[in-house]
Amino acid sequence: MNFEDAVAARRSVRVFRDGAVPRAAVERAVALAATAPAPHHSSPWRFVVLEEPRDKERLARSMGAAWREDLLSDGLKEGAIGRILDRSHALLTHSPLAVVCCAEMSRSHSYPDERRRLAEWSLFAHTIGAALQTFMVALAAEGIASCWLSAPVFCREVVRRELGLEESIEPHALVLCGYASLDYRPRERPVADAGDYLIAPDSLCGREQEA
Numbered sequence: 001m002n003f004e005d006a007v008a009a010r011r012s013v014r015v016f017r018d019g020a021v022p023r024a025a026v027e028r029a030v031a032l033a034a035t036a037p038a039p040h041h042s043s044p045w046r047f048v049v050l051e052e053p054r055d056k057e058r059l060a061r062s063m064g065a066a067w068r069e070d071l072l073s074d075g076l077k078e079g080a081i082g083r084i085l086d087r088s089h090a091l092l093t094h095s096p097l098a099v100v101c102c103a104e105m106s107r108s109h110s111y112p113d114e115r116r117r118l119a120e121w122s123l124f125a126h127t128i129g130a131a132l133q134t135f136m137v138a139l140a141a142e143g144i145a146s147c148w149l150s151a152p153v154f155c156r157e158v159v160r161r162e163l164g165l166e167e168s169i170e171p172h173a174l175v176l177c178g179y180a181s182l183d184y185r186p187r188e189r190p191v192a193d194a195g196d197y198l199i200a201p202d203s204l205c206g207r208e209q210e211a
């Protein structure tokens with residue numbers, strides 16, 4: 001597969017058919033993900049691979065309990081909460097393999113003020129995004145589907161506790177991996193037009209000359 005095809009082949013797939021994802025393929029994708037640019041040569045990406053059903057079940061239950069608290073405080077009714085949590089629980093527990101992607105924050109610089117602490121933290125969130133895109137595209141190039149779930153961001157402590165992670169390891173995402181269900185049909189993706197994404201503020205030199 002060439003680069004363009006592999007990038008386009010990565011879609012968020014949430015329903016998988018039976019079939020284990022080869023560990024070697026996951027390791028190849030992790031190795032490619034670890035070529036992502038990172039602040040201060042920090043290489044902070046850490047991946048926890050969950051293959052055992054009971055590990056996925058435990059994590060799904062604990063994250064679900066945390067989400068339940070949030071939904072209750074949002075004022076949702078029991079019935080609606082149950083439907084949301086059941087769907088989310090099934091997503092994780094029905095996936096053949098899940099990967100929790102984390103940042104090793106001991107690799108970050110410390111600052112005395114909140115502005116720079118937040119800036120530094122965001123650099124680590126950025127490199128996680130860069131690594132995850134590569135990870136998922138690498139899987140797609142091998143015919144393995146994936147879906148990025150943001151749940152860990154909302155309950156980092158719970159994920160840390162369930163996985164037995166050290167305090168310095170910050171969970172960022174959960175990526176479901178597997179072979180797409182045979183009846184999976186991707187939602188149509190419009191052909192991207194760069195013009196929709198490029199902005200040219202008036203203060204740029206070229207714009208001033210045009211005016």
Ligand SMILES: Cc1cc2nc3c(=O)[nH]c(=O)nc-3n(C[C@H](O)[C@H](O)[C@H](O)COP(=O)(O)O)c2cc1C
Binds near residue numbers: 011012149150
């Ligand atoms: C930061 C981030 C968080 C996401 N969180 C979720 C999520 O919690 N649940 C989910 O089903 N999809 C999640 N997605 C997947 C998006 O819904 C998906 O990328 C989007 O709908 C575009 O579809 P595509 O990936 O097939 O192009 C997330 C994607 C990103 C980048």
